[in-house]
Amino acid sequence: xxxxxxxxxxxxxxxxxxxxxxxxxxxxxxxxxxxxxxxxxxxxxxxxxxxxxxxxxxxxxxxxxxxxxxxxxxxxx
Numbered sequence: 456x457x458x459x460x461x462x463x464x465x466x467x468x469x470x471x472x473x474x475x476x477x478x479x480x481x482x483x484x485x486x487x488x489x490x491x492x493x494x495x496x497x498x499x500x501x502x503x504x505x506x507x508x509x510x511x512x513x514x515x516x517x518x519x520x521x522x523x524x525x526x527x528x529x530x531x532x
Contacts, residue, residue: 456472456488456496456497456498456513457496457497458470458472458497458515466495467517467518468490469490469517469518470490470497470515470516470517470518471487471515471516472487472488472489472497472513472514472515473485473486473487473488473513473514473515474486474488474499474501474511474512474513474514475511475512475514476501476503476509476510476511476512477509477510477512478503478505478507478509479505479506479507479508479509480505484501484502486499486500486501487499503529503531505531506531506532507530507531508528508529508530509528509529509530509531510526510528511526511527511528511529512524512525512526513525513526
C-alpha cells in the first residue's frame with residue numbers, strides 16, 4: 456500500500472499504520488504495517504481464506520500527529 460500527500464502526491468514513508476480486516480463472519484484481524492525501503496511501500500500479511508465481503512479499515516498517523524482513516528470493502532470470489 457502507498458500513502459501520499461493529497462496535494463502534490465509526495466509519498467509518505469514515515470506514517471504509523473494499522474490495518475483491521477473484518478471477515479464475512481465478523482471475525483477481525485489487526486496488523487501493524489511497516490514501510491519497506493526495498494519494496495517502496497507499506498505491507499503486511501492478512502488472511503482472506505473465505506469467499507465473501509471483507510471490510511478493510513486503515514488507520515494511520517502522519518509525522519504531524521494527524522490521524523487519517525480509509526475504509527473499503529473487498530470481495531473474495
